[in-house]
Amino acid sequence: MxxxxxxxxxxxxxxxxxxxxxxxxxxxxxxxxxxxxxxxxxxxxxxxxxxxxxxxxxxxxxxxxxxxxxxxxxxxxxxxxxxxxxxxxxxxxxxxxxxxxxxxxxxxxxxxxxxxxxxxxxxxxxxxxxxxxxxxxxxxxxxxxxxxxxxxxxxxxxxxxxxxxxxxxxxxxxxxxxxxxxxxxxxxxRMPPRAPHVRPAARPRAGSGYRTVLRDRPYLQLTVANIPLALCYSSLSVILPVYVTQSLKGSPSTPGLLFTLNTVVVSLAQVFVTRRLVRTRRTRAAALGGVVFAASFVSFALLDLAGTGWWLYAGLAAATLTYTCGELLHGTTSGALASEAAPDDLRGRYLSTYFLSWSVAKAAAPAMFTALLAESAPLTWAFLAAGVLLGSLALLRVEPKLPHRAVRVTCEQKPAAKDASLAQAQ
Missing domain, CATH: 1.20.1250.20 (MFS general substrate transporter like domains)
Known part of the structure; x- marks a missing residue:
C-alpha cells in the first residue's frame, strides 16, 4: 500500500x-x-x-x-x-x-x-x-x-x-x-492515501450517518457549547459599527480600522500562537479564548462611560486587541477539537453537525444583536460576555467525555515509524 x-x-x-x-x-x-x-x-x-x-x-x-x-x-x-x-x-x-x-x-x-x-x-x-x-x-x-x-x-x-x-x-x-x-x-x-483502518464510507454501516451523530451526546454538547462562542465572531461586524457611531459618537471610519487591526494581527500571529498551544489541551485553550472574549466585551461596555477624546480610541483599540487574543486562542483550536473528536469514517457528518453551531449563530446574530442594541448597548456586551463564559464552562465540563486524541495534541509519527505501522496493519 x-x-x-x-x-x-x-x-x-x-x-x-x-x-x-x-x-x-x-x-x-x-x-x-x-x-x-x-x-x-x-x-x-x-x-x-x-x-x-x-x-x-x-x-x-x-x-x-x-x-x-x-x-x-x-x-x-x-x-x-x-x-x-x-x-x-x-x-x-x-x-x-x-x-x-x-x-x-x-x-x-x-x-x-x-x-x-x-x-x-x-x-x-x-x-x-x-x-x-x-x-x-x-x-x-x-x-x-x-x-x-x-x-x-x-x-x-x-x-x-x-x-x-x-x-x-x-x-x-x-x-x-x-x-x-x-x-x-x-x-x-494529490491527496495522501487513507490509513488501512479508515474505510471509504461508500456504504455507511447500519445505524450510522446522522443517527450516530445524534446519539453521540458528548459531541452534541461540544456543538451546543460552541454556539455562544460562535456568536462572538459577528460582534465586530454587527455590533461594533452601531456601538461606535451611535452610542460612543465616534468616527464612522473607526469600525473599519478596528476590523483591519483585528485581521492584520490574526494574520501575523495565528501560526505563532498555535505553535505555543501544542502542549495545552484543546478544550482548555478554547475555553481560555472564551474568557478573553468576555474580558474584551466588558472593556467595550466600559467605554460607554469614557466620553470622547483620544482615550476613547485608545480604549477601542485595546478592547479590539483583547478580542483578537480570544480569537487567536479559540479559532483554530475549536476547529481542530471538533475534527479530532469525530470518527474518521463519519467525519463529514460530524463536522456538518458541529458547524451548524456557526451557521445558526451567524444567522441569528443580526436580529438578536440589533434587538439588544435597541434596549441598551452595555446590555448587549454583558449578554455576550455571560454567554461566552457559559460556553467556556460547558467546554470544560465536556472535556472528560471526549476522545483523548481530541483533547490533547499529539505529534505526528515520523515517516519511518508510520510506514512500519501501516505495514504491520496490512
Missing part, C-alpha cells in the same frame, strides 16, 4: 494554501459589495434585496447537512471542489440578475456553497495532516484566509472608488474567478 512520504507534504500543503488564498481573495472582494451590488445594478430597494438574501441564507442553512454525506462517501476534496464551483457559478451569474427571483437564485447558489465551506475544508485538513501538524496547517490556513480576505476587501475598495457599473461587475466576476482557480487547485491536488 502506498504511504504518505515526507517530501510530498510541503508541496501538497503549499498547493492547498495557495487554493485557500485564492478563495479568500475572491470572498474578500465581495465583502464590501454584499447587498450594495444588487441595489446598484438592479435598482431594487435594500429591503427587497434583504428579503431575497435572507431567504437564500436560510436555504443554504437548510441544505448544509448534505455536505456531510458527500464528504463521507466521496471524500472531503469532492465536497470542497463542489462548494467552490457552486459559489463560483453563483458569483458569475450575478451580472445576469435583474429580478427578485434571479437575485434569490444566484444568492442561494452562493449561500449553499458558503455553508458547506467550513465542514468540508475542516475535513480536508484532517485528511491532509495528523496530530500537531493538523493544528499547524489549520493555523496557517486561518492566517492566510484573514490576509487574503483583507487583501480582497482592500482591492474591492479601490475598484469601487470608481462608482460605476463595470466596477461592481468586475468585483463579483473577480470573486467567481478566485473561487474557480481555488477549485482547480484543489481538484488537481
Amino acid at each position: 502506498p504511504t504518505d512520504t515526507a517530501p510530498h507534504r510541503p508541496a501538497r500543503n503549499l498547493r492547498y494554501l495557495t487554493a485557500v488564498a485564492a478563495e479568500a481573495v475572491g470572498s474578500g472582494l465581495y465583502v464590501p459589495v454584499s447587498l450594495l451590488y444588487f441595489h446598484h445594478v438592479t435598482g431594487m430597494s435594500m429591503s427587497r434585496i434583504g428579503v431575497a438574501m435572507t431567504i437564500a441564507a436560510l436555504l443554504g442553512l437548510a441544505v448544509s447537512p448534505l455536505a456531510g454525506p458527500v464528504i463521507d462517501r466521496w471524500g472531503a476534496r469532492t465536497a470542497v471542489v463542489g462548494g467552490f464551483v457552486v459559489r463560483a457559478v453563483g458569483f458569475l451569474s450575478y451580472p445576469m440578475t435583474h429580478s427578485f427571483w434571479q437575485v434569490l437564485a444566484a444568492g442561494t447558489l452562493v449561500a449553499v456553497g458558503d455553508r458547506s465551506f467550513q465542514a468540508s475544508v475542516q475535513a480536508m485538513v484532517a485528511e491532509l495532516a495528523q496530530g500537531a501538524d493538523r493544528d499547524r496547517l489549520l493555523a496557517a490556513q486561518y492566517s492566510l484566509r484573514n490576509a487574503g480576505m483583507g487583501a480582497g476587501g482592500l482591492l474591492a475598495g479601490v475598484v469601487l472608488g470608481v462608482d460605476s457599473d463595470w466596477a461592481y461587475q468586475s468585483v463579483v466576476i473577480g470573486s467567481g474567478v478566485g473561487l474557480a482557480v481555488a477549485a482547480v487547485l484543489i481538484a488537481t491536488l
